[in-house]
Amino acid sequence: MRFTVLSSGSKANCTFVEAAGKRFLVDCGLSGKQAEERLRSVGIAPESLEAILVTHEHQDHINGVATLSRRYGLPVYANERTMERIKKPRGREIFNTGQDFCVGPVEVTPFSIVHDAVDPVGYVIRAEGFRLCMLTDLGRVTTLVQEHVRGANAIVLESNHDLEMLQSCSYTWELKQRIASAHGHLCNEAAGQLLEEIMHPELFHVVLGHLSENSNTPNLALECANRYLKRCADRAGGLRTLLCGNVYESLPTLELDEPHPAKVLVNA
Ligand SMILES: [Zn+2]
Ligand SMILES: [Zn+2]
Incomplete structure (x- = not known):
């Protein structure tokens, strides 16, 4: 399994995932054209995509979804209420929040998160024995999360x-008020707390995402995450990557099948 955060931030979110031979996007807040350019810049032909999974209907997550869906004949996976907000995708694959579904051999769990959207979800994507979690756009971390x-x-x-x-x-x-509310967005401290709580020796890659350009900086986000990671250093031995996503360029592709890290990536 591998994934590339093509864009992450308040303006556009889009992540490429390749798992068990399937290639798909999670959200596409980039325009269709921008998404194609970003994909090509990391060596992925847009024609090779097979699906788009959508977390919620905010524009920074769905801007290019319908365009790409029609251009490449991609089925769009979303729950019913979110799907209603996506205009004329090529194919609709409706799932129930909380119920696993499959994209070919890839198992996906869409779980409910609190955010000011109609039925927002986070995803756990499972394939090849690995689990990739997509967790942005939530006001607070619930027990379910x-x-x-x-x-x-x-x-x-x-x-x-x-x-x-x-x-x-x-x-x-x-x-x-909206941003800081339980239905808004997660602050650096809350992200750090969650990291400390879930850290285990086989958590290899952490990408901090959806950073605000007006009320955050990559340095502040990384500094905060590192503060919490120090508190669980005994469990963080497997961590190879701690990066901040941004809306200007793709991050490096992160692999989940290399037993030994080539190098440790940390950006600023
Ligand atoms: Zn968003
Ligand atoms: Zn949102």
């Missing part, structure tokens, strides 16, 4: 804002 992300071998985890920066940034009071 903890249960699902435990045992992840890789996670794309929201680290949206620094609480102090959010309070002092130029957003309106209403927007600040």
